[in-house]
């Protein structure tokens with residue numbers, strides 16, 4: 519435990535692509551136990567509402583299948599399974615410790631027949647073209663440097679008229695709210711997290727990753743470059759989180 523507390527990760531701006539991927543793998547392999555609880559505490563339970571908001575905008579019209587990338591402990595996948603009893607879900611993540619935790623939660627909810635969990639990289643989706651109505655990623659794309667490639671993969675695997683949905687955290691646009699939020703991210707959040715996790719450095723990374731994520735207008739540009747159209751954006755909770763929905767032509 520003491521060794522974990524001393525962990526330190528490079529700043530995102532200083533890490534090479536390889537170091538970044540290794541850091542992300544290490545972080546998520548060490549935090550699954552307290553991950554859900556800390557999400558609820560640090561977001562004042564807004565994370566549940568944000569995922570629910572995203573799920574409420576999903577449209578199943580052809581394949582009746584959802585692909586959830588960077589699924590972590592499978593909260594979005596389970597929310598969708600409960601909201602749409604007629605769909606089947608493939609949920610993937612490249613960290614097996616997160617998947618294992620997700621697997622237990624899915625079994626407990628009796629959803630194992632409808633949610634298939636895979637260990638896979640979002641950059642190389644092991645699924646056929648046009649096989650899903652919706653491809654989603656919640657709080658995942660911030661952790662992946664190759665965002666355009668990931669989005670192109672998501673476009674590849676959805677059917678024409680299908681949706682790509684991205685839920686992600688941002689620094690708020692309003693400068694006063696941003697100032698308060700920055701101070702929360704840099705000072706309070708790592709301290710609160712330190713009381714619940716063996717790997718406090720993971721939560722320094724969380725602040726760093728939010729600070730370095732592109733502004734909404736820039737991210738919408740990347741979605742457009744990936745081939746998505748009619749892109750909708752919803753600012754949630756003072757713009758600390760956004761839902762983006764783009765459509766395949």
Ligand SMILES: C[S@@+](CC[C@H](N)C(=O)[O-])C[C@H]1O[C@@H](n2cnc3c(N)ncnc32)[C@H](O)[C@@H]1O
Nearest residue numbers: 546588589590611612613639640656657658661
């Ligand atoms: C902040 S968690 C989000 C988990 C979940 N979607 C949620 O809503 O709570 C980010 C997840 O992205 C996963 N991840 C990061 N990079 C990935 C990649 N290239 N391929 C697959 N999963 C990845 C991590 O392992 C981690 O489980």
